[in-house]
Amino acid sequence: MKALLARLNIDPYLLLLVGTVGLASVLPARGIWADLAGGVADAGIALLFFLHGAKLSREAILDGAKAWKLHLTVAAVTFVLFPIIGLGVRAIPGLEPSLATGVLYLTLLPSTVQSSIAFTAIAGGNVAAAVCSASFSNLAGIFITPVLTALLITGKSQGFSADPIIAIASQLLLPFLAGHFLRPWIGGFVTRNKKMLGYVDRGSILLVVYTAFGAAVIEGLWQKVTLGELGLIALLSLGVLAVVMVAASLAGKMLGFPREDRIVLLFCGSKKSLATGVPLAGVLFPAAQVGAIILPLMFFHQIQLMVCAVLARKFAAENEANTVAAAAAQ
Template identity: 80%
Template sequence: MNRLLSRLNIDPYILLLISTVALASVLPARGVFAQIAGGVADAGIALLFFLHGAKLSREAVMDGARAWKLHLSVASLTFVLFPLIGLAVSRIPGLDPALATGVLFLTLLPSTVQSSIAFTAIAGGNVAAAVCSASFSNLAGIFLTPLLTAVLITGKQGGFSTDPVVTIAVQLLLPFLAGHFLRPWIGGFVTRNKKVLGLVDRGSILLVVYTAFGAAVIEGLWSRVTIGELALIAGLSLGVLALVLLAATALGRWLGFSREDRIVLIFCGSKKSLATGVPLAGVLFAQAQVGAIILPLMFFHQIQLMVCAVLARRFAAAQEREAEA
């Protein structure tokens, strides 16, 4: 099964996400169980960001600061170009308002870390710069994504509230900073147990998805969203990704980046983080809205993995041909 999924460029985790959505659609959490599941999900999110803070090396931060031009270019794609495209796409007539909000929200998220670095390594890019750029993007996303969400989404729906800011500070930022400052003592443990702690990351996201979709199903999500709209979301995700990939390629050439740095710009600048997006959605939106809002993100996540896997292999093949020549 793993070989088949690998050939099809399908992340097995996506199958777990789909199964979780199916379970939440059939057996959504209700009553006391919903409260317990929500509390456990909140604790899992705090632990997730604590581990992210423990993984971030201060040496990587210092080394990465030198390549400011590359990192600024990645940030421009992630937090400027993406949101502009998201604003245009979210205004397509006939799209369910919650799904339109979800499309816009996914464009406000930071880049991924693991997949950006992995694809950069496969393609023969500047791995050290990818580590720094992706880490900076995620760190900036803790502040910029809620700010952009308040300006472009929640601020227009009902005025700005300080409640999400307090929640983010307590549930996300403080655990992240605590993990980072404790890195000298727990960094080795986190590195040695990367696979086990990865289960904590993914398990907490699955729990958030279950509680969010369960609440959305109870509010009538599947009676509002049609198969045609889901197909439209997939098509829009592919279109948005294609635009950003073309822009990243053109920007890298215009700025005169080396081949290795252009690869970093392409892969770090075109990604959106599911691991960061799901917890932030749970904090920034009402629970009944979260299920529909993260649906476009789940589509985009799988599409970006499949497309970038193909691109990384082509970059690697081109590099091999150049070396042989």
């Protein structure tokens, strides 16, 4: 089964997400069980950010921070170009409002960390710069995404409120900073037990998805969203990703970046983080809306992994061919 999924470029975690959505659709948590599941999910997210803080290496960031022009370009793609595209998509007539909001929300999120770095390494890019860009994007997103959400989504109807910022600071930022400051003592343990971080990462997201979709199902999510709209979300996700990747490729060439840095711009600039987006949505939106809002993000997450896996292998093959050609010319 794993070999088949690998050939199809399908992340096995996607199957767990789909299964979680199915469970929440059939057996949503209600009453005291919903409160209990929500509390466990909140604790898992706090632990997740604590461990990410402990994992973050200052040395790697300092090594990659020298390419400041590249990092600013990645940030511009992530937090300027993406939202502009998201606003355009939300204006498309006929799209269910909560799904349209979900598409815009995913464009406001920071980049991923693990997959951005992994694909950059496979493609032969500047790994140190990828570590810096992806880490900076994720950390900045804790502040930038709520502000953009307030300006472009919630602020339009509810007015700006400091409550989400306070909630994010206490639930996400403080655990992250605590983990990072404790890194000298616990960093080695976290590094040696990467699987633990992976289980906490994915398990926490599954818990949040279950509680969010359960609340949305109780509010009638599947009566509002049709299969046709789900197909449209998949097509829109693919379209948004294609536009951003083309723009990032052109920008890298116009700015004169070397090939290794253009790869960083392509992979770090085009990603959106499920691990950050899901817990943030739980803080920024009412519980009954979160399920529909994170649905486009789940589609985009899988599509970006599949497309980037193909591109990374293509770049790796080109690298190998260039190396062979250079050796033969000597």
